[in-house]
Amino acid sequence: MVLNPVIILLPLVLLVGCQSMPQGGSGVEVFEADDAGQQPARARGAEAMPVTDDWQRGNNSAVTGLADAAEQHLLEQQWWSAVDLAERGIRIEPEEPRLYVILVKAYQGLGKPLLAQQFARQGIRFCSAQSDSCGFLRHNLTDN
Amino acid sequence: MRNLWATYKTVLASLSWPQWWVLLALIRPSLYTSLMKKSSAKKSSPTKKKPAKRNNSKRKAATARSQRSLLSWFGSAVLIILVGVLIWVVYLDVQVRSKFDGRKWQLPAQVYSRPLALYRGAGLRPEDLQRQLQVLNFNPVDNVESPGQYRRRGDQFDIFTRGFAMADEVEVSRRVRLRISHQRVARLQIIGTESSPAIVRLAPARIGGIYPRLQQDRELVQLSEIPPLLGEALIAVEDHRFIDHHGVSLRDIARAAVSNIRAGRVVQGGSTLTQQLVKNFYLDSGRRWSRKLTEAVMALLLEWHYSKAEILETYINEVYLGQSGPRQIHGFALASKHYFQKPLHQLKTHQIALLVGLVKGASYYNPWRHPERARDRRDLVIGVLEKQGLIGAGEAQASKAAPLGVVDQSRRRLHDFPAFIDLVKRQLLQEYSADQLSSDGLSIYSNLSLPAQWAAEEALAGQLDSLAQRHQGTMQQVQGAVVVASVATGEVEAVVGDRNVSFAGFNRALDARRSIGSLIKPAVYLAALNQGGGYHLASMVADDPVTVQGPDGSLWRPQNFDRRSHGEVQLYDALLNSYNLATARLGMTVGLDRVEATIRDLGVTAHIPQVPSLLLGALELSPIEVTAMYQGLANGGVVMPLRSIRSVVDAQGQLLSRYRMTPQSDLDPASVGLVQFALQGVAREGTGRGLYQSLPGSLGVAAKTGTSNDQRDSWFAGFTAEHVAVSWVGLDDNGETPLSGATGALPVWRALFSQLPTRGLALPEEQGIEYRWVDAENGGISGENCRNSRLLPFAGDRYPDYQSPCQWRQNPLLHWMQKWF
DSSP states (O other), rough: OOOOOOHHHHHHHHHHHHHOOOOSSSOOSSSOOOOOOOOEEEEETTOOOOOOOOTTTTHHHHHHHHHHHHHHHHTTTTTHHHHHHHHHHHHHOOOOHHHHHHHHHHHTTTTHHHHHHHHHHHHHHHHHHHHHHHHHHHHHHHHH | HHHHHHHHHHHHHOOHHHHHHHHHHHHHHHHHHHHHHHHHHHHHHHHGSSSSGHHHHHHHHHHHHHHHHHHHHHHHHHHHHHHHHHHHHHHHHHHHHHHSOOOOOBBEEEEOOOEEEHHHHHHHHHHHOHHHHHTTTTTSSSSSTTTTEEETTTEEEEEEOOOOOETTTOOOOOOEEEEEEEEEEEEEEEEESSOSOOOSEEEOEEEEEETTOEEEEEEOOOOSSHHHHHHHHHHEEEEEEETTTOOOOOHHHHHHHHHHHHHOHHHHHHOHHHHHHHHTTOOOOOOHHHHHHHHHHHHHHHHHHHHHHHHHEEEEEEEEEEEEEEEEEEHHHHHHHHHEEEEEEEEGHHHHHHOOOOOOTTTTOTTTOOOOHHHHHHHHHHHHHHHHHHOOOOHHHHHHHSSOOOHHHHHTSOOOHHHHHHHHHHTTTTTTTTTHHBBOOHHHHHHHHEEEEEEEEHHHHHHHHHHHHHHHGGGGEEEEEEEEEEEOOEEEEEOOOOSSTTTOOHHHHHOEEEEEEGGGHHHHHHHHSSSSTOOOOOOEESSOOOOOOOOSSSSSSOOTSSSOOOOOEEHHHHHHOOHHHHHHHHHHHHHHHHHHHHHHHTTSSSOOOOOOGGGTTOOEOOOOOOOOOHHHHHTTBBBBBBBBEEEOOOOTTEEEEOOOOOOOSOHHHHHHHHHHHHHHHOOOOOOOOGGGGSOOTTTTEEEEEEEEEGGGGEEEEEEEEEEEEEEEOTTEEEEEOOOOOIIIHHHHHHHHHSOOOOOOOOOOOOTTTEEEEETTTTTBBTTTTBEHHHHHHEEBBOOOBBOOOOOBSHHHHHHHHHHOO
């Protein structure tokens, strides 16, 4: 028995129809369907100029080093030193949530909860994935 | 009179016991004489009644009395003069000691750039790194062996950095090798150390100062820090008997007098180094005899109180050695950097000789303006050094053969960013007095980024010159301003306030408050999109004629730039195309109070008039105020007050102030994200699309054009993920121009970002934002494969509540297969 091609294609067509309905989320490739030539930058972290070699956003050893040192200062309750190092890190990579966690903790240690909340608000913007840092920032934002 | 009494009291209070003794010894006879005179007068009055026979003897007695009286008066006059002289000398002595023992000079605050951070991924162009190394006086060499040297091979640099301390941060000297690729540091390697830090910083560059009224600038140096040859040369040339005399050399004065009489004009001076110091340090430059006398007495007093070493050290720090614009260069330490961009201890013999030669007349022997004169003078000094045995014949010959060695004139004014220094000064004046800033020797570490400042200067100057060439008449006087700041930190990285970038006059970046035109519109749309506004980017609004009656009965009837109405349009399109009618209608619906509150939430502190025309930009702001407003938009609604300063350190190196990030946010981040998205559309396909004529297509930018009434002001404000910048172009007399935001200020912004490495802006992904396909015509929910559909972001549950009919753009199966395979 030969299968009618229409019968085979029908479910596929229905599937496609469902798939083409409105959707959200990241990784969007098309800005305007009629104007494929004018598309904005694709995703967070898009670079003005392509970066070659071994540097990758989010894996910046300069930021990691500063954050490590700042966290050491937090442990020693040297709040201002921690703030200064975290700010240096933000100048390099403003989208690293870990740096905002350090600022939140430091300003909480300094008895400045409002400032801590503002940094939590700024840092949470860069939380696209679940992580300890983002969990901490969300927790502090809702707590205040 | 009060001043005179105060001076008198000061003089008396400062008298030492020998001075009191001399003073009393002088005063007592004077009093005695005066008393005797009165007594004599009393005794002599009865004698007038003696008989006439005693006339002769009376006449003799009268003569004797007259002579005695004359002598007495003469003696009194001499004594009074002596007392006066003594008081004058004592007064001068007080003057000499009080200034020499106290703070000798007003030390201007020194302003530094930010240290250049080198790490993998840092945005940097090879030419900017090389220029920064030149500003920091690094020497290009073939073999990098010591701090302050570098070697460049194409895009690869070997640098031996110098260690430095900045506030409480210390950076050690390191040898690094780095490669720059696509305007980023692609590789960074630390050579010769086991623990390799991931970040290395170049020392901050001195970019200017905050000077006292006379604009004197100097760097203090101790005698032990100067090259011995400098002190010896100075003495040999200016005052070879300095060690022997007591402040004044009669022999030299006589010699100079003979020479001058022979020449018939002043060809030689007899002043000692001490007298020169007195003249520069205490007195004016007049040639009156009284001043010369004062100078001589003060020189004697100075030598009486202080050692030769102290006097020489003060002279070396005091002497005037040149001019840099309005700034006076005093002292050998600063002169060394001014002429050679080197510290004193690195100077060679011929360079020392040139500096010593300049003492005679820094303007007359200016090595840039009069190189031949300067060379002759330098060679003369070298000859003196050889004659005095301070250098050998071989060295003298080699030194005379050497070029002047002064830095290139084009590099001389690199450290001159008047508009930025102006901002620094104004921000400091909120905490420090003007006197502290100009005299306490503070070190100010600023946020100025040299690459950003250079890019901003070149963009503004270049584009305005180009505009002036293309247009006639008043456009020859077209002016402009640029401000660049960091999105995340609010740190101001560059300020240009004049087409002539080094002109320290009216600072348009801070003081030109002009109507901002359509730059206000993002705030109007943000007020509508914010929670409670009930709008989304696909909401429809009528771009039809609007009439609003003011409280005084006047009617406000705005028009579109193209004088046309566009019917029902989506909010996204209205902002994209900067439609005035739609914006006015939207703003009036949302309410002026909410629009004003949103502008305030974006950090604007200026007066905001609550009038309908506010909706189209009847708000006067300066470029830096607009930058602050757009920083809030760029940073997801988190406003970071703009700061030009990082820290302030006193003359002893103690940290006085540090200026940290202080975020403030009252705006809904998701709503700000929607506005960011629309502004990216403005840059891609709206009124700002001219940006991509020269910017790379991969660079995500959000931006807005602004044009005020009658095209008096041309604005462009925009941001990437890293930088927010505003450019303004217009005429100082607020005259009409042929420019719109897109034709005046946009090219400046574009030229700036063609040179400035930055990170592109991504599509907003704030929490609560969802992307949905909507119909571009009616704003209804659509699908990816539907004709005329487009993807827009929506915040929370605010999205179209009706479905638009879908006409497939291509066969759904084909579309599906293309998508998956």
